[in-house]
Amino acid sequence: MQQHSVAVVTGSTSGIGLGIARSLAAHGHHLVLNGLSTPLEADALCAALAQEFGIETAYSGADLSHADGVAGLIDTAQARFGRIDVLVNNAGIQFTAPVHEFPVERWDAILALNLSAAFHAIRRALPGMLERGHGRIVNIASVHGLVGSVHKAAYVAAKHGLVGLGKVVALETAGSGVTCNTVCPGWVLTPLVEKQIAERAAMEGIPYAQASGELLEEKQPSKQFVTPEQLGELVAFLASPAAAQLTGQAIAVDGAWTAR
Ligand code: NAD
Numbered sequence: 648m649q650q651h652s653v654a655v656v657t658g659s660t661s662g663i664g665l666g667i668a669r670s671l672a673a674h675g676h677h678l679v680l681n682g683l684s685t686p687l688e689a690d691a692l693c694a695a696l697a698q699e700f701g702i703e704t705a706y707s708g709a710d711l712s713h714a715d716g717v718a719g720l721i722d723t724a725q726a727r728f729g730r731i732d733v734l735v736n737n738a739g740i741q742f743t744a745p746v747h748e749f750p751v752e753r754w755d756a757i758l759a760l761n762l763s764a765a766f767h768a769i770r771r772a773l774p775g776m777l778e779r780g781h782g783r784i785v786n787i788a789s790v791h792g793l794v795g796s797v798h799k800a801a802y803v804a805a806k807h808g809l810v811g812l813g814k815v816v817a818l819e820t821a822g823s824g825v826t827c828n829t830v831c832p833g834w835v836l837t838p839l840v841e842k843q844i845a846e847r848a849a850m851e852g853i854p855y856a857q858a859s860g861e862l863l864e865e866k867q868p869s870k871q872f873v874t875p876e877q878l879g880e881l882v883a884f885l886a887s888p889a890a891a892q893l894t895g896q897a898i899a900v901d902g903a904w905t906a907r
Contacts, residue, residue: 651675651676651677651702651703652675652676652677652732652733652886653676653677653678653679653724653728653730653731653732653733654668654671654676654677654678654679654731654732654733654734654735654886655678655679655681655720655721655724655731655733655734655735655768655772656668656671656678656679656680656681656735656737657681657682657711657720657735657736657737657738657764657768658681658682658711658737658738658739659678659680659681659682659735659737660680660681660682660683660684660688660689660692661682661837661838662835662837662838662839662875663737663787663832663835663837663875663878664681664682664735664737664738664787665875666874666875666876666878666879667735667737667787667875667878667879667882668680668696668879669696669700669875669876669879670876670879670880670882670883671733671735671879671882671883671886672696672699672700672702672704673700673883674883674886674887675700675702676702676732676733676886677702677703677704677728678696678702678703678704678705679704679705679706679707679720679723679724679727679728679731680692680693680696680704680705680706680707681706681707681708681709681711681720681738682708682738683708683710684706684708686708689706689708690706692704692706693705693706703728705723705724705727705728707719707720707723707724709723711738711760711764711767711768712756712759712760712764713759714763714767716764717764717767717768717771718767718771720768721768721771721772722771724772725775730775730779731772731775731776731782732776732781732782732783732886733782733783733784733785733886734768734769734772734782734783734784734785735785735786735787735882736764736765736768736769736784736785736786736787736809737787738760738761738764739760739761739787739789739805739839740756740757740760740761740839741757741799741802741839741842741843742756742757742801742802743798743799743802743843743846744798745797745798746800749800749801753801754800754801757801757802757805758801758804758805758808761801761802761805761806761809762805762806762808762809762812765786765809765812766812769784769812769816769827772784773816773820773825776820776823776824776825777820777823777825779824780823780824781824781825782820782824782825782826783825783826783885783886783890784813784816784825784826784827784828785827785828785829785830785882785885785886786809786810786812786813786827786828786829786830787829787830787832787878788806788809788810788813788829788830788831788897789802789806789831789832790831790832790833790866790899790901790904790905791803791806791807791831792806792807792809792810792829792831792897793807793810793831793897793899793905794904794905796866806831809829810829810831810897813827813828813829813895813897814895814897817894817895817896818895820894821894821895824891826885826890826891826892826893826894827894827895828885828890828893828894828895828896828897828898829896829897829898830878830881830882830885830898830900831897831898831899831900831901831905832873832878832899832900832901833866833867833873833899833900833901833902833904834862834863834866834867834872834873834902835872835873835874835875835878836859836872836874837875840862843862844858844859844862845858847861847862866904867901867902867903867904868902868903868904868906868907869902869903870902871902873900873901873902877900878900881898881900
């Protein structure tokens with residue numbers, strides 16, 4: 648890479664986003680990190696990644712559940728590096744309840760972060776990409792962007808929406824040097840899923856390890872978790888020149904969950 652590419656990864660202080668940030672850093676991208684961290688934790692993360700990979704880092708603690716927060720993140724990246732080459736829309740939250748008991752404020756919060764934040768970020772970052780004739784947009788949806796599961800009305804609706812948004816952006820940018828794809832992971836062992844396993848263990852009165860095994864068994868035929876590192880390397884490939892014609896796709900990484 649002649650000039651360092653600049654990547655913005657939302658929700659990159661934890662879990663999948665952090666795995667993606669680490670892979671992009673390993674492939675030489677400068678990073679703009681984002682997530683809900685204390686300034687001390689964010690400084691430590693920025694310094695550690697900069698030192699390990701010899702890249703430059705910046706951090707924005709913007710709350711992406713509002714359009715203004717997303718604008719703040721994109722503007723921070725533009726101000727610090729002058730451009731955005733790779734935008735990864737990863738930040739997301741979960742809440743589970745039957746649809747008729749689903750709290751309205753949880754619905755609104757999930758739609759705002761898991762779907763609308765990606766729209767706001769793409770809308771603001773895309774003009775610069777089109778001007779430079781190069782850009783990579785990667786949305787992190789879920790298998791729940793392709794299939795449903797009980798008690799996840801807001802999450803499934805938002806993730807299906809994200810897959811649809813990715814297709815439209817790919818069509819509108821086709822041939823411009825910009826690509827847009829949506830990654831659909833199955834179970835990944837992160838704080839978001841650890842909480843669901845703990846809830847399951849408590850509800851069934853079983854040990855955490857058993858609940859974790861049951862969770863995999865139920866949906867993911869490989870019975871193995873997808874890892875943040877595996878997703879990071881996929882995103883690094885999507886950001887590479889080799890993926891120039893790979894656009895408009897929903898890519899499942901799910902141990903065959905959606906194959907049956
Ligand atoms: P996580 O809870 O480990 O990380 C979420 C990240 O988002 C953190 O950095 C957090 O600080 C940030 N965040 C939360 N609310 C925010 C807000 N309002 N503004 C800005 N940042 C915010 O979760 P994860 O499992 O790594 O999930 C990352 C993405 O991957 C989510 O979109 C999730 O839906 C998706 N996903 C996860 C799994 C899984 O099994 N873990 C599977 C498929 C898809």
